[in-house]
Amino acid sequence: MLARHRGRLAGGAGLMALTLVSAIGLLALSGWFITATGLTGLLLAAGVAARLDVYLPGGGIRTFAVTRTVARYLERLYNHDTVLRLLADLRGRLFAVVAGLDAHALAQRRASDWLNRLTADIDALDSLFLRLLAPAAVALLAILGLAGFLALWAPAAGLAAGGLLLVGWAWLVVGQARLGMAASRRQVEDREALRGRLVEQLQGLAELEAYGALDAQRRRLETLEAGLYRDQRRLGTLVALGNALSVLLVGAAALAALWLAATAWQAGALSGPLAVMMPLAVLAMSEALAGLPAAFTWLGATRGAAARLSGLRQAAGRSEATAGEPPPPGPLSVAVQGVSLHYPGAPLAALEGLSLRLEPGERLALCGASGAGKSSVAALLLRQLQPSGGEIRLGGVALPAWPEAELRRRVAALTQRIDLIDDSLSANLRLARPDAVEGELWAALAWVELAAWAEALPEGLATRVGEGGRRLSGGQARRLALARLHLLDPDLVLLDEPFAGLDAGTVARLKPRLDAWLAGRSVIFLMHQLDDGAFDPPGIDRRLTLVEGRLAGYT
Structure with a gap:
């Protein structure tokens, strides 16, 4: 399904990348420009002849600022439209699969469960591209690109910052997913069970009251709710852990870049504005990594929904009718x-x-x-x-x-x-x-x-x-x-x-x-x-x- 929309998905990923590059360029160039302006002013105050072209970097800053704003707006608009198209296509295809299930397969689940497949399960897949695939890929490319960019002036700084950011990226993508996989996957199953129980209670309210079984039904609902809340608290804790680690590693990478850039400046291998620009460019990577902890902590929910939807095709009991010529109109034997x-x-x-x-x-x-x-x-x-x-x-x-x-x-x-x-x-x-x-x-x-x-x-x-x-x-x-x-x-x-x-x-x-x-x-x-x-x-x-x-x- 994703391959059918690969052109639009590539365009959306490109807009994400353009937004991130603009954010990094805005912060990095602003740091360079402020530092260069300050140093030039000090030189002039000391009576040293100095000059600085403020128009080119000033234009660059404005360009990055406007590009970031416009690209972010277009990226949200374009990518959400793409995902909604994808989900609509998926919902239509899976409805056709459900309509083609035989009575054997349909009898395995309640009507509310089948409806849940076509609504909640498909809605859970909206994060697959928007929050999982595209942001992770763009963040990885940005880390590699930033490391190479820093290495042009200070190879040690580029290597250190890139290494720390890659460790952070790997943890946010793989580590967070592993920690939250079981709990987030249970969320899909428990929510379906809760919806089914609630529908049963509403439909059979009169019978449950008549036979004195309403309290027992409510206790079952409360047990399901308690499990949902318990897993949600665990997942919330894991997301907070991921956010803290993201900030810590970006900060560590920026500190490493600052230390190594300052060392290069002290050795005369690097100018002051460039030494300031490097850690600021690393700090801008926070925008690329900020959404990964929550997205990958809940990866199990997305995988669970995808597995259940894929299972629908396997459960399809009715094969497509082969080409055949029906008998002429009239009563059939x-x-x-x-x-x-x-x-x-x-x-x-x-x-x-x-x-x-x-x-x-x-x-x-x-x-x-x-x-x-x-x-x-x-x-x-x-x-x-x-x-x-x-x-x-x-x-x-x-x-x-x-x-x-x-x-x-x-x-x-x-x-x-x-x-x-x-x-x-x-x-x-x-x-x-x-x-x-x-x-x-x-x-x-x-x-x-x-x-x-x-x-x-x-x-x-x-x-x-x-x-x-x-x-x-x-x-x-x-x-x-x-x-x-x-x-x-x-x-x-x-x-x-x-x-x-x-x-x-x-x-x-x-x-x-x-x-x-x-x-x-x-x-x-x-x-x-x-x-x-x-x-x-x-x-x-x-x-x-x-x-x-x-x-x-x-x-």
């Missing part, structure tokens, strides 16, 4: 041959050697108790999971060969979980068909008997449904999801307990409409059981029963 599915860490397989077939336009009821494997079959057909073994074909085409967009358009499901976003009714309906006009949205709502209710709302189709559809009743959310399915117009439909949460009267009115809409489509109903009652789905051709991931019989 389904062929499941010897399919097995084993969840990581589960003692038993969710599916074992499952084989079944659905003819085009046929309606199959797949029955079974909770945990029998019905939802796993649906997830496999939707390519949300990859089978551990066996083969699945839709319309005679191997499922992995289906292009993603074509699969999402022609295969759809109404599951027990209703996914509604915190947006308007129209936005939730248009998830199925973004190009649907308003009349089609009203027709879909009328099909599930929600049109009159929506018309009575003050904002109509612009009414927000709340997070996860919390402003709707369970039956309304179910019917809204069914209306969305109606808009999509798929060729293969998976319906998991389609009438769950609906009253008998509503089911009696919806059933004939659903029967008519399903005509000419392939359908798989996922049911706990069929009792030949009013809540049974319409027009079933066959029934299969799943028991612990295996077919037990059919009718």
Whole structure:
């Protein structure tokens, strides 16, 4: 990712270097000029003829001062813009990775954890270039350049000052990082755990209070907070240590430069203004080293965030669909041959050697108790999971060969979980068909008997449904999801307990409409059981029963 932006990053590092060179030049030239002016004045006062060109060094001082100010402003503006571009690119790429994770990988963590990857973890990487890579590289080059510059007049002074500054740089980069690595890395993990616990407490507040578990949950939060504060105090102490060492070593280098320059002046090898200029130039290196202690003490947090984000790509369970030609429009056949599915860490397989077939336009009821494997079959057909073994074909085409967009358009499901976003009714309906006009949205709502209710709302189709559809009743959310399915117009439909949460009267009115809409489509109903009652789905051709991931019989 950094290599893709190497041009802008090199430009930003150049601005950093220009700012630092200007700061060193400003202090060094000012020291030389003040000393030279003072000595010239003393000579003139003593009656000695002397002259000093004040215009050239004066212009140089003004140039360094203006350049430092302008370069600092441009560097901050340019580098922050570069890093924000980089993070936006990274966030978009990793969101695509998360969207491509299968249900196996997604189930390993809470939704808040995945959100934390895309927000806090990526934000933690803003220091990678701004505070770690570029400042350390610029500071190292400045130390080498300054040592060479001093060595032009006093090789001993350049060598001593450069050696001390290099020791300081190495400690601030390597030593501080090693001391703070474990504690700063724990900060990333503990903050994620704290956010997750806090979200759990807010979402389950009523249940925690009802069962008397709120105090225990709070104690767990307090334990996490105590660990965070303990590590923060340790890291703060280490940063203070780094700052003290930085000041000490820069001061020692300046003192060494002053001593050796004075020795050279005493021997007549160096002029007085140059002897003063050398330690002042070394003191200016404080600006290059000042930000390194805090940045490298917290290096573990940046590395931890980067490792977690890199792990997302390794966890991606869904491979890109290979090029394939889907079957022509129309009802799809389904062929499941010897399919097995084993969840990581589960003692038993969710599916074992499952084989079944659905003819085009046929309606199959797949029955079974909770945990029998019905939802796993649906997830496999939707390519949300990859089978551990066996083969699945839709319309005679191997499922992995289906292009993603074509699969999402022609295969759809109404599951027990209703996914509604915190947006308007129209936005939730248009998830199925973004190009649907308003009349089609009203027709879909009328099909599930929600049109009159929506018309009575003050904002109509612009009414927000709340997070996860919390402003709707369970039956309304179910019917809204069914209306969305109606808009999509798929060729293969998976319906998991389609009438769950609906009253008998509503089911009696919806059933004939659903029967008519399903005509000419392939359908798989996922049911706990069929009792030949009013809540049974319409027009079933066959029934299969799943028991612990295996077919037990059919009718």
